[in-house]
Amino acid sequence: MLAHVPERNQSASLRRALAVLEHVREHSGLSLTQLAEAVGLPKSTVLRLAAPLVEARLLDRDRRTGAYRLGHGTLRLGQSYLATLDLRAVAAEESHRLMTEVRDTRHTIVDPERLRADLAHTMRRGYAVDDRENEPEVRCVAAPIFNHHDAVAAAISVSGLTSRITAARVRELGPLVAGAAVRISRKLGSQCQ
Template identity: 50%
Template sequence: MAEQDGKARPASGDRNQSSSLRRALAVLGYVREHADSGRGVPLGKLAEALGLNKSTVLRLTVPLLEEHLLDRDRETGWFRLGHGALRLGQAYLSTLDLRSIAVEHLRRLQREVGETVHLTVWECPDIVYVDKVENETNVRMASRVGSRAPAYCTASGKAMLAWLPEETVQQVAAAGMRPITTWTLSDESQLRADLARTRARGYSIDDRENEPEVRCVAAPIFDHTGEVAAALSVSGLTSRMTVARVRTLGSVVAQVGQRISRELGADVGGASIASSPVSQPS
């Protein structure tokens, strides 16, 4: 550290290293967000998107490749996430108490309702899927663990947003509410009305707002401080998730959310899931 006017200043080498680290993380982040197809991201596109020249990008990827956070296709030269990124993700999930506490509840709920069950956490303005239990005999949902989805058009997002601070709602609206389907709530006033209904009944509904043939119902999960920690949801095709069934499942999912919340130390009421009937698909 250099000193100037009696105050410690970061040395130029420290600043350069910090800048390089930020740019390397930007490279990693861009590949994470744009390599879902499995093909990866070409060097030219990566350089253009980040405003860097190709040689700089190649230099920044060296340690990422060495640690297997990135992988580079031998034939195309395109970059994609490496198995080191998977190890980091698994290490994170293994230390997430929420997930370990919720997992048996997810499995039990899935067996009862026969639909896909998700556990999500908040990452404004999105949600992130941290666990998923599905019936392999049913049509698979497009979601996957580690992926993100907009909060404003998902049941899980609205379940958390309904109990988050006012400024968070404003942030979500400011980030944009692009209509994804014909039924997406793309207006802030519509969203706020929906959040009010969610608070009143204790669970949220995604009525084909994120996927045109999928309905979803979700409930919040609270931690020991009383703050929203996550959301639990059930998703299925509209042919099985009728409007009437959604209402029945709503109270069931809300009660499971309360049970998980209690295990996390939250002071919530609610009856056991065992006392709640689950309707069969219509």
């Protein structure tokens, strides 16, 4: 039968265990004595707090030296966290803030119908063109890079002043940039054409 532990004590223990974990994250390779001194707790308390962290593979203790370091369970937690991130959701607020601070140029496509038509054209040709939409004197040609799930993972681009990247030059650069993106994508395991 488990003894009832007051909630306040459980919270304090959890906070101390998290402090131990955080300290090991920042200062890997500490012995029990060093870790206890660093977090200001008795060695017996640190040992008691570290035990479930070691069991959960959040901490690892070297059998030879006794030094603590992060365990592979922290990697699994981190990967699980990253897998739940949605780039659009994470970037939406900052993108909107940046847009309002920067104010786009007179060339920026703001009409929804025109934007949809431009996106359809971009998909057909395999590359996108920023024609002075972000900076009045800059053109950019970009293409998506796909990962092994055939999901967009990154992009590659060429940018320059409009005096160097003319409209005619854009038509030359577009296929070159798109080709580089396809080759990179294939190296990442994509089946893209």
